[in-house]
Amino acid sequence: MIAFVVRRFLLGLFTVWLISVASFTIIQLPPGDFVDAYIAQLAASGSPVSATEADMLRKLYGLGQPMYVQYGKWISRVVTGDFGESMEWRRPVTEVIGDRIWLTLLLSFAALLITWGLALPIGIYSAVRQYSFGDYAFTLLGFVGIAVPNFLLALIIMYFSFKLFGANVGGLFSSEMTIQPWSWAKAWDLAKHLPLPAVILALAGTAQLIRIMRANLLDELRKPYVVTARAKGLSETRVILKYPVRAALNPFASNIAYLFPFLVSGSVIISIVLGLPTVGPLLVKALVAQDMFLAGTIVLLLGVMTVVGTFISDLVLMWVDPRIRHQMD
């Protein structure tokens, strides 16, 4: 069991390293070194950088030296929490990102909970009442969830809520709350705005999980031990919940490891459509403006978040499925 945790942890570390390399590559990709771009940007906005300052920056990031040295310098600063400066905002990257990274995490996590909360009971229902009206209805809903990309769903919902109720559904806060400091009232405001985007984000994953859960449980329900349990006079709820559901949960749980990256990815896109204050819109703006430190940092943070989420879901999987717990010893 400990070996399993350690192996997962090492794999997670390796993934983080790969993501950091990818982020660094993204920072490096635009032509010319980024100090040139930085100087040009500052000069254009009327605050020229002196040659000594430019030299200092170049030295700081080891420009002109081999790539791995540059990467080393960058990553050692990142580890201490110094992500560089955003060229567009002219402030430290951490300050620009601020709360947004936590709101992204909150949104993705809420979507994850909704996915679980919906897929599990619906999956069980669909399997137990196979070919019932409800089963067909959920299957149809599931296909819609898969076929409509979530940004499109966000667009369509936005259009109809505007058309029918005259309300703008975007944002995570009401307009008067946006600039207020954190308080209970603001948290409550967030809680009221969160469900809609979270549901939109969760729908595609939910649809997939329902299908997996339904198929798995149907396989289990056909097995002889279920017949035995029923023959022994167990109540129907107990027959279903005690063993078949638990056995069917395994692939369900192992899918969560891939669900979280999927949700984090999706949050970027629907945030742009719905105008949510997450890192999504910031990332796209930074990429379009070639504000590379900001963009690279966001990619890195999202990546790390995903890996941590995946690791946690692995631990959950281990807790749910005794087969994994015991095999690994």
Added chain:
Amino acid sequence: MAAPSDSERYAVATQWQLTWWRFRRHKLAMVSLVVVVLFYLLAVSADFLATSDPHETDARTSYIAPQPIHLFDDGAFRPYTYGLKGVRDVKTFKLIYTLDTSRKVYVEFFARGYRYSFLGIETDLHLLGLKDAGKGDGIHLLGTDLLGRDLWSRLMVATRVSLTIGLVGVSISLFLGVLLGGVSAIYGGWVDTVIQRGIEVVRSMPTIPLWLGLAAALPNDWSVTQIYFAITIIISLLAWTDLARVVRGKFLSLREEEFVMAAELAGAGQTRIIFHHMLPSFASHIIAAVSLALPAMIISETSLSFLGLGLRPPAISWGILLQDAQNIQTLALAPWLLFSAVPVILVILAFNFLGDGLRDAADPYG
């Protein structure tokens, strides 16, 4: 000789026949197959079906609502639509163009329009056109966008771009998936471990931020074609993992089958066993996996272009068309722009059902 009974036919049928018979039973998948084929036919004849040049802008025809075609004129089949007239807004003094219901313009079949090349043949033949059209008159079946470009024509061309990007992307993914999945299964040992861990790593990365980063780094001066291929490669680079897993899984389970052992005992070489004995039995599984991977590709391209980081205008794809419908102000003004979502949803649904049907039929002995 009497006709063979059903069970006799079943016994001598080839694997592909069995697969086809089983697939045919899946009604929804059959319908989806037809839909997919129709969409690809439409993609091939996009220019023929377009009613006007999808790139041509005209300030006069900005935001024209979908324009109905009336089929009968005075009781006879003579399709017509209305011409365009400019009205001065009394408040803003802006010239606004609307349909002029007093002036009928007749629709012509197999009309001459803008020039295009169809399978290498230069032509200007279009399915629909207008007879004696005045300046600005046009058939705008789905209305026009801000720049006065005809949405129907743009949608036709976009369908071609988005559908082919899916195909090209899937081919690249398929190549990577079969290669790495196959190598992983054949060599086993540390090669297998490395590839499997690699797949896990790729799958645990948040794809969209990475795609965005890579796509944004494409040089601005690249041509439309270069961007097209670059985007396709970026999308397929992260999509091969599922295919690799299918190939590896099938390979490992087939290796244990008796017919493989029989071939080995008969002295067949490894290459012959793989290509002659094993490949045919899991080809159907690969086809099913591919048809499930295609819609994911199409969604990826649409999402990237929608965010302005995929294909870039003047290229036309579903994502680029939807980009115009991105904010609520535009949608309130021109709700028909959202129509571009319809083919996206249709195609993705059809591919999903098709893939489901294929997956069920892939193993006809099960």
